[in-house]
Amino acid sequence: MTINDAKPQRRLGRPPRGTEGEVTLRILDAATQVFLSESFDAVSIDDIASAACISKKTFYTRFASKGDLFEAFAVRFIEERIQPVEQIDLEKMSTAEALHDIAAGILRTVLCPDVVALQRNVMAEAIRFPELARSLEDFGQSRIAAIVERCLEEGVRRGEIQVKDIRFAASYFVTAMVRGPFHRATIGLERPEFSHVKHDNLKRALDLFLSGCLPR
Structure with missing residues (x-):
């Protein structure tokens, strides 16, 4: 090495x-x-x-072990990269604009070589250390979902959208906007970058998501 x-x-x-x-x-x-x-x-x-x-x-x-260090490193690594997205001022923009900035911020964060390298390491060790993989997945997922939930709650409060189950909607939003591009980059099908094509795909997916949340 x-x-x-x-x-x-x-x-x-x-x-x-x-x-x-x-x-x-x-x-x-x-x-x-x-x-x-x-x-x-x-x-x-x-x-x-x-x-x-x-x-x-x-x-x-x-x-206590290399595994303990890996978990501490990974948690710090995720924490540092999620913080800028958490600092987006959701109250100064519409719900659609806020959701766009959240999704774009997350994709810019995860679609980079370092984050993809971490994900590949976690995936490679998931069978031997399932609890570690699960805890890291839950940590990252819960932090991202919490940002989206706050945005959806604010949108409902303003009357811009209608969402019956905010937790489910936030989880679905992350799946629709983030998981696909991140997974394809992790397994090497796409370059780890937030390209214009990915941005266009994000906007189309966001329009589809919002169409299901419009007040009726």
């Missing part, structure tokens, strides 16, 4: 007192480096310790 070619410049060992939080962040940064470039099996604790410039003993004072 390429990370083994670079020798750490400082001596490995116990970190100085007061730097424990910084060391944990360094381990997570190293995990990002290695897990996005290699498969889960190909990465060893030695690889991570070398990339983080720490000893294996220091690693195990913070994470």
Whole structure:
């Protein structure tokens, strides 16, 4: 692996007192480096310790296993990329505009090489670690669905749309707008990018979704 070619410049060992939080962040940064470039099996604790410039003993004072680190890395990775979508000001636009910006923001986030690489790693380990795969799926899904639910609730409050089951509608919205392009990129059928074609497809799918939510 390429990370083994670079020798750490400082001596490995116990970190100085007061730097424990910084060391944990360094381990997570190293995990990002290695897990996005290699498969889960190909990465060893030695690889991570070398990339983080720490000893294996220091690693195990913070994470019980490679699997625990992978989950912590993945949760942080997802959290950082969902935050910009969560910050969309839904109250300053129509429901249609807000749903468009949410879907476009999510697709821009997930249709990039790093996110696709993470998804491929999770899929590859899903059989051996189903609980890990399920928890990461639920974490990402719940955060995205919560954004859509807030938007739909606001649209209903304004009288712009009618939705009887907001939770179901939010889940359906994510499936219709996001899951297809993301899945095709993950299995290599399409490039991991939010192209003009994907944007046009999003707008058509959004029009179809909204047509089923118009007040009657």
